[in-house]
Amino acid sequence: MTILVTGGAGFIGNNFVHDWLAAGDERVVNLDKLTYAGNLSSLADLRGDERHVFVHGDIADRALIARLLAAHRPRAVLNFAAESHVDRSIHGPSEFIQTNIIGTFQLLEAVRDHWSGLGEAERGAFRFLHVSTDEVYGSLGENDPAFRETNAYQPNSPYSASKAASDHLVRAWHHTYGLPVLTTNCSNNYGPYHFPEKLIPLVIVNALAGKPLPIYGDGRQVRDWLYVRDHCSAIRRVLDRGVPGETYNIGGWNEKTNLEVVQVLCRTLDELAPAAHGSSYAAQISFVADRPGHDRRYAIDAGRIEKELGWRPAETFDTGIRKTVRWYLDNRAWVEEVQSGAYREWISRQYERGGAGG
Numbered sequence: 001m002t003i004l005v006t007g008g009a010g011f012i013g014n015n016f017v018h019d020w021l022a023a024g025d026e027r028v029v030n031l032d033k034l035t036y037a038g039n040l041s042s043l044a045d046l047r048g049d050e051r052h053v054f055v056h057g058d059i060a061d062r063a064l065i066a067r068l069l070a071a072h073r074p075r076a077v078l079n080f081a082a083e084s085h086v087d088r089s090i091h092g093p094s095e096f097i098q099t100n101i102i103g104t105f106q107l108l109e110a111v112r113d114h115w116s117g118l119g120e121a122e123r124g125a126f127r128f129l130h131v132s133t134d135e136v137y138g139s140l141g142e143n144d145p146a147f148r149e150t151n152a153y154q155p156n157s158p159y160s161a162s163k164a165a166s167d168h169l170v171r172a173w174h175h176t177y178g179l180p181v182l183t184t185n186c187s188n189n190y191g192p193y194h195f196p197e198k199l200i201p202l203v204i205v206n207a208l209a210g211k212p213l214p215i216y217g218d219g220r221q222v223r224d225w226l227y228v229r230d231h232c233s234a235i236r237r238v239l240d241r242g243v244p245g246e247t248y249n250i251g252g253w254n255e256k257t258n259l260e261v262v263q264v265l266c267r268t269l270d271e272l273a274p275a276a277h278g279s280s281y282a283a284q285i286s287f288v289a290d291r292p293g294h295d296r297r298y299a300i301d302a303g304r305i306e307k308e309l310g311w312r313p314a315e316t317f318d319t320g321i322r323k324t325v326r327w328y329l330d331n332r333a334w335v336e337e338v339q340s341g342a343y344r345e346w347i348s349r350q351y352e353r354g355g356a357g358g
């Protein structure tokens with residue numbers, strides 16, 4: 001048996017591939033375009049492992065997908081591939097439209113074509129699992145109830161709008177063509193192999209380099225945080241037991257302001273790798289211009305996946321953050337490798353003109 005994963009050289013995708021192969025021997029075909037966010041070094045330990053087949057390519061390349069489906073006959077396709085960074089979507093939305101919308105459309109069409117030619121039993125057992133985000137639901141007020149699967153979509157950034165569009169396509173391919181799809185909407189992930197453009201890895205990497213820790217606006221925006229391997233176990237559970245056509249919210253029951261997150265990181269780093277300057281890393285915190293259109297609060301009600309599929313996260317924020325900080329301390333070579341010229345260009349464009357709006 002085989003599954004096809006897209007975007008498996010990115011943060012969540014590579015954690016998923018590792019998690020999958022640790023849990024069993026079912027083969028993974030891993031299709032990734034290797035954008036700035038895709039790093040083969042994240043998969044280096046799988047070199048020579050016959051259960052993992054890496055293919056360099058684009059989800060928008062329908063002919064390539066058709067060839068892969070015909071050659072490997074996967075029982076499921078899991079779509080992680082996307083442009084994922086909100087700030088980049090503000091500076092340049094085109095790639096987000098191309099990959100997240102057009103790419104998902106081309107992938108769905110290739111999969112539909114393949115799936116409709118399968119025998120009845122294989123067709124019934126087949127799954128297309130689309131990995132999406134809580135950002136499609138928009139922004140919550142301080143006292144609003146957490147997002148449920150029934151909330152209306154109200155995306156506010158080019159990124160979340162493109163993900164919302166892809167979710168709608170996936171839904172339509174089920175209702176119109178009967179494709180057995182599953183959609184997951186997850187909150188903010190953190191953990192190993194997280195690209196250091198996102199808040200948590202950026203703060204760890206900047207702290208250790210003695211650089212400012214940039215906090216957008218007042219830092220009181222709220223996110224729900226989930227350790228990435230918990231997201232992976234939730235996806236496996238949805239793939240195994242989810243009902244085709246349904247969507248599942250995934251979260252950690254763990255709302256924090258950005259300021260709280262950065263303070264926890266500073267305390268953990270103070271303990272595990274005290275700064276040479278002798279003060280807390282918190283001294284490096286720097287408030288910068290806010291992200292345009294910054295969503296104030298996300299919160300996930302993960303009641304459905306808990307009750308219907310029996311999934312709960314294994315890590316608390318404290319255990320997950322400790323594991324994450326230790327991983328970055330032990331894997332400085334990975335960080336150096338992903339901090340390419342393209343990475344440095346992004347950091348100077350985003351922060352050196354005074355903040356996120358620059």
Ligand code: NAD
Pocket residue numbers: 006007008009010011012013031032033034035036037038039057058059060079080081082083084085099103131132133134163185186187188189190195
């Ligand atoms: P990431 O940016 O770290 O990785 C994305 C991967 O997709 C990269 O390896 C990249 O090379 C690949 N890719 C991009 N365009 C491609 C294309 N056209 N064809 C093939 N591969 C392509 O993203 P991530 O944080 O790992 O997110 C993975 C998925 O999970 C995304 O769909 C994202 O929307 C969703 N998600 C992320 C989070 C989070 O907190 N990171 C939370 C909820 C949902």
Ligand code: DAU
Pocket residue numbers: 084085086087132133134135186187188189197198199200202214215216217219221222223258291298
């Ligand atoms: O909610 C799920 C989403 O979480 C995913 O769909 C996205 O792919 C993922 O990138 C993430 O989006 P966010 O915008 O929430 O993540 P980010 O790490 O970019 O920012 C987290 C919060 O921290 C957000 O409120 C913006 C703020 N922030 C971010 C950066 C990079 C700062 O204050 N300073 C920063 O330098």
